[in-house]
Amino acid sequence: MPERSSDNTYFLKDVRLLDPSQGLDREGHLHIRDGKVAGIGDLEIPRSGKGPVIAGNGWVVAPGLVDVHAHFREPGFEYKETIATGSQSAVSGGFTSVCVMANTDPVNDHPGVTLDMIRKADDIGLCRVFPIGAVSVGLKGETLTEMGSLAQAGCVGFSDDGYPVRTSRLLKRALEYSAMFGKPVIDHCEDRDLSDGGVMNEGWVATELGLRGIPNASEEVIVSRDLEVLKTTNGHLHIAHLSTAGAVRLVREAKRRHLNVTAETCPHYFSLTDEAVRCHHADAKMNPPLRSEEDRLAIIEGLRDGTIDMIATDHAPHAPFEKEKEFDQAPFGIIGLETALSLGIVLVREGMLDLTSLLYLMSVRPARAFGLPRGEIREGGRADLVLFDPDGMWEAGIPSFLSRSRNSPFRGRKLPGRVMMTFVDGRKVFDRREGGS
Amino acid sequence: MDALRTPHLLTVSDLTPGEMEGIFRTADSFLDLSSRTVKKVPSLRGKTVVNLFYEPSTRTRTSFEIAAKRLSADVINITTSQSSVVKGESLLDTVRTIEALGADGVVIRHPASGVPEWISRRVGCHVINAGDGLHEHPTQALLDLFTIQKRKGRLKGLRVAIVGDILHSRVARSNIRAMSLMGISVRLVGPPTLIPKDRGDWNAEVFHDLREGISDCDVVMALRLQLERATANYIPSLKEYAKFYGISPSVLQSARPDVLVLHPGPINRGIEIQDEEGFREHSGILDQVHFGVGIRMAVLYLLMAGGNKGEGNA
Numbered sequence: 248m249p250e251r252s253s254d255n256t257y258f259l260k261d262v263r264l265l266d267p268s269q270g271l272d273r274e275g276h277l278h279i280r281d282g283k284v285a286g287i288g289d290l291e292i293p294r295s296g297k298g299p300v301i302a303g304n305g306w307v308v309a310p311g312l313v314d315v316h317a318h319f320r321e322p323g324f325e326y327k328e329t330i331a332t333g334s335q336s337a338v339s340g341g342f343t344s345v346c347v348m349a350n351t352d353p354v355n356d357h358p359g360v361t362l363d364m365i366r367k368a369d370d371i372g373l374c375r376v377f378p379i380g381a382v383s384v385g386l387k388g389e390t391l392t393e394m395g396s397l398a399q400a401g402c403v404g405f406s407d408d409g410y411p412v413r414t415s416r417l418l419k420r421a422l423e424y425s426a427m428f429g430k431p432v433i434d435h436c437e438d439r440d441l442s443d444g445g446v447m448n449e450g451w452v453a454t455e456l457g458l459r460g461i462p463n464a465s466e467e468v469i470v471s472r473d474l475e476v477l478k479t480t481n482g483h484l485h486i487a488h489l490s491t492a493g494a495v496r497l498v499r500e501a502k503r504r505h506l507n508v509t510a511e512t513c514p515h516y517f518s519l520t521d522e523a524v525r526c527h528h529a530d531a532k533m534n535p536p537l538r539s540e541e542d543r544l545a546i547i548e549g550l551r552d553g554t555i556d557m558i559a560t561d562h563a564p565h566a567p568f569e570k571e572k573e574f575d576q577a578p579f580g581i582i583g584l585e586t587a588l589s590l591g592i593v594l595v596r597e598g599m600l601d602l603t604s605l606l607y608l609m610s611v612r613p614a615r616a617f618g619l620p621r622g623e624i625r626e627g628g629r630a631d632l633v634l635f636d637p638d639g640m641w642e643a644g645i646p647s648f649l650s651r652s653r654n655s656p657f658r659g660r661k662l663p664g665r666v667m668m669t670f671v672d673g674r675k676v677f678d679r680r681e682g683g684s
Numbered sequence: 685m686d687a688l689r690t691p692h693l694l695t696v697s698d699l700t701p702g703e704m705e706g707i708f709r710t711a712d713s714f715l716d717l718s719s720r721t722v723k724k725v726p727s728l729r730g731k732t733v734v735n736l737f738y739e740p741s742t743r744t745r746t747s748f749e750i751a752a753k754r755l756s757a758d759v760i761n762i763t764t765s766q767s768s769v770v771k772g773e774s775l776l777d778t779v780r781t782i783e784a785l786g787a788d789g790v791v792i793r794h795p796a797s798g799v800p801e802w803i804s805r806r807v808g809c810h811v812i813n814a815g816d817g818l819h820e821h822p823t824q825a826l827l828d829l830f831t832i833q834k835r836k837g838r839l840k841g842l843r844v845a846i847v848g849d850i851l852h853s854r855v856a857r858s859n860i861r862a863m864s865l866m867g868i869s870v871r872l873v874g875p876p877t878l879i880p881k882d883r884g885d886w887n888a889e890v891f892h893d894l895r896e897g898i899s900d901c902d903v904v905m906a907l908r909l910q911l912e913r914a915t916a917n918y919i920p921s922l923k924e925y926a927k928f929y930g931i932s933p934s935v936l937q938s939a940r941p942d943v944l945v946l947h948p949g950p951i952n953r954g955i956e957i958q959d960e961e962g963f964r965e966h967s968g969i970l971d972q973v974h975f976g977v978g979i980r981m982a983v984l985y986l987l988m989a990g991g992n993k994g995e996g997n998a
């Protein structure tokens with residue numbers, strides 16, 4: 248359990264202090280007191296009475312990671328994940344703030360549901376949890392939710408994720424109305440009609456495996472629609488889980504036209520291609536699907552040139568009995584909170600990104616785009632922090648993830664980058680040495 | 685005997701050209717047997733073969749059943765309608781069933797691609813794919829090639845046109861692989877809606893015009909058209925499909941004079957095959973049924989008679 252005493256005081260000795268929001272990258276110590284960063288740099292190492300001294304071994308201290316797209320499944324699907332297990336999973340992956348999607352049961356289309364989620368998360372007291380409200384009542388694509396009340400209750404954005412916002416007209420109204428509260432409308436861009444029951448990327452692998460394909464156009468058609476609709480409103484459109492080269496191109500062009508659009512991608516889209524379906528089966532099944540190598544490289548390019556604003560996980564837990572099925576019938580989605588940072592570090596090792604840019608994409612930028620609190624490594628800054636060993640190798644999901652589920656194509660893969668500790672408001676909410684596996 | 689390296693037959697890619705020839709030789713020797721009065725051999729005595737069919741297919745199931753019985757195996761048929769799959773009978777239950785029955789070999793037909801492979805990783809017996817979704821139907825390809833070899837005397841250097849719904853055909857997928865392996869050049873003929881755009885390392889030329897596609901071909905293989913393709917707009921109507929892609933005596937004029945016509949069955953007469961009487965001497969369709977039993981005996985025998993149970997992969 249997290250420590251709850253008011254004197255949460257820690258001294259992190261010999262660490263690399265890295266904060267992309269202020270171009271900070273130096274060695275030194277960091278002192279946490281009363282939920283804040285009390286000092287950084289060449290501090291005097293305390294002898295006693297100032298809380299535990301933690302040997303940093305040159306590991307990185309950075310603002311805690313922020314995920315704008317996760318599914319914690321509570322209420323309704325607690326056998327897949329709960330707010331408690333999702334929170335544990337998050338902090339063990341270095342996340343201090345997580346936005347949770349509305350496709351629960353009941354759907355988060357009512358302030359009561361939102362308040363319940365927040366209350367539960369507060370009781371658990373690990374990461375900060377920010378609900379995302381539904382765009383339409385029951386995710387049915389018909390009636391706009393009471394966005395004002397949802398925002399008052401604590402929703403930080405609106406999405407029918409799992410489904411696209413069904414019609415152009417509903418999207419237009421949602422963008423117009425939500426603009427009043429400064430909250431983004433987040434769209435899962437997919438033309439379901441074009442997907443036509445597809446279960447993986449349309450391409451050679453699908454041809455060979457005899458599985459029905461989802462074409463790239465399925466995503467791009469709706470990204471185009473959304474951008475054209477956005478142009479007619481003052482809203483903020485956020486595009487979830489970008490996966491195709493064409494969609495990256497569309498967003499790049501829209502940004503050139505100064506549209507108020509942000510976009511995320513997920514670690515799997517820059518780490519894997521549809522080839523992964525051959526050996527990982529349903530653990531490599533998600534929507535949008537893993538695409539071609541050309542798409543993967545375009546996603547990385549989008550991260551490099553700022554077209555894609557942030558990395559989100561689309562953490563989507565499903566129970567083993569649901570994934571242990573015919574590929575056609577298994578549900579879409581993989582878990583991602585515990586592997587995201589490591590997969591980002593793989594990109595850094597491959598020279599595609601530098602560590603500062605990666606951390607910007609995983610903390611500073613998503614927090615700014617969604618108006619969320621974030622850690623800052625400066626005196627008086629909020630002590631939402633992650634301490635990680637960028638070179639530490641580990642075997643993903645062995646013996647087990649902290650998530651209640653284990654549907655990940657990265658399970659068993661040796662990855663670099665090991666989260667050692669996570670602090671939220673100066674409280675140590677995760678410590679690898681205390682048996683987090 | 686021409687042993688196989690693989691404990692299972694899941695896709696044609698599990699086999700080498702040499703192994704395929706071995707299967708043909710073995711099938712030949714079993715076919716000699718079927719012309720005798722006592723048709724049984726004791727090769728699989730004491731072994732249990734489970735035919736697990738999640739899709740109705742009297743032809744394939746019967747063919748496997750006869751094959752297993754001629755090898756003296758005990759045969760258990762389990763035919764489950766598609767509805768019980770929809771109702772959520774889990775594949776793990778299927779695995780438990782196979783184990784409870786003490787199967788030495790299981791023959792699986794399933795509407796979802798990849799299921800035989802999935803099962804093979806979880807059971808300790810031999811698994812034979814009798815058709816999975818849109819994926820593969822390896823014994824069909826083997827019997828097609830065997831029929832071609834019997835009728836043409838060779839495989840290498842022949843030219844074959846596969847006509848119809850390639851996109852949704854496991855028969856086509858297995859045949860394209862098997863034919864390429866055996867040195868046959870393959871053409872795919874059909875409307876663009878029914879031919880996959882991404883063909884990777886399939887070494888096949890694509891034609892949309894039937895006469896052009898079958899010109900100079902030694903073999904024309906017509907595929908069964910699922911009638912629902914018209915309602916899903918893959919084709920405008922069955923009538924138009926029949927007009928553009930139906931195999932008839934007059935169309936066959938464009939192929940080689942000694943062309944052989946194959947069809948995996950069951951045939952939609954008047955659609956993909958028209959006026960069969962008019963090209964009776966070119967048809968290999970009855971041979972396919974006859975040779976099917978020999979091929980399935982050979983596959984069961986070569987996988988199962990050696991005494992290995994196919995563990996290692998379990």
Ligand SMILES: [Zn+2]
Pocket residue numbers: 408409410435487488534535
């Ligand atoms: Zn989504």
